[in-house]
Amino acid sequence: MKSIDPNLYIGISNKRYEEVRSRGEYEADSILIAEYYRRVGVLLQFMNKDSAFIFLGMSRLINKEPILDYDNLLTICPNLKDINLTIIKAICFNYLEWCCLIDNGNPLAIKYHDIYEPIIKLFERGGGQISIHHSDLVGGFGAFPRSISASRGDMKEFDISDSALELEIKGIEHAEVYLKEYLQDRDVTSTCIRCGKKLLIQENQSVAGAWYKIKCETEKCFDDNFSSYYFK
Ligand SMILES: [Zn+2]
Structure with a gap:
């Protein structure tokens, strides 16, 4: 403290x-x-x-x-x-x-x-x-x-070790980079930094604009929603 x-x-x-x-x-x-x-x-x-x-x-x-x-x-x-x-x-x-x-x-x-x-x-x-x-x-x-x-x-205990938090940050950064590339070229692919399996992007529309669900093929691995707002 x-x-x-x-x-x-x-x-x-x-x-x-x-x-x-x-x-x-x-x-x-x-x-x-x-x-x-x-x-x-x-x-x-x-x-x-x-x-x-x-x-x-x-x-x-x-x-x-x-x-x-x-x-x-x-x-x-x-x-x-x-x-x-x-x-x-x-x-x-x-x-x-x-x-x-x-x-x-x-x-x-x-x-x-x-x-x-x-x-x-x-x-x-x-x-x-x-x-x-x-x-x-x-x-x-x-x-x-x-x-x-x-x-x-x-609830199940959350891992708050420095390494787990770092991996969380890296996972999001990696997904953001992938999303940026994907918005330029829909054929681009990327793999999960945790398990090496494929990352999938799902496009969604809402009143506030488009948002994207990025999910790892592995169950309960990486799964997060992103807005294109950050990339404008
Ligand atoms: Zn994964």
Whole structure:
């Protein structure tokens, strides 16, 4: 958390999503968020709770009273001072409180010690502008409900290792290159960087314009939708 670089977030609210990160990076961000939601879901199930608001610190599920004063956050992490995103500061503060519970030997906090790992990793990688809009957490990655449901805990664990996230980014970049070539010449072919099988492009029309589904021949390998918007 101390390694969150404020320079990644300066003037972020004046920038468009696509100026900050690539489509592939946002895809990797969405995996980190999904894994964070999954871990929160597992804890919520254990605590017999249905859901938790994104701003709610997990420590409050155990300790009703605050553990730290909010001012401590900027004393411990002065690097967060210049970051103007409420959601980052709030979650970092919640993480600090969780660390306090771990340090105090709370067995539940020790058992779920890595609950914040995916979301802090996202902030450290520089997830662009993240905010709450209506009932959603929104950013370049798309949208997640701001209320985290316990049922998220039923999902399969997402691989958030650097190598898995890198492969995700590479897979999207590779598909974007293929789509660009395909738009010039419909006969061009490409293979999947994961399994080497053929990538298939399906063209679709919507009111917003054409969009393309790029899918690997292998079941559940690569499958994503792209808009031609990026290539204009
Ligand atoms: Zn494949």
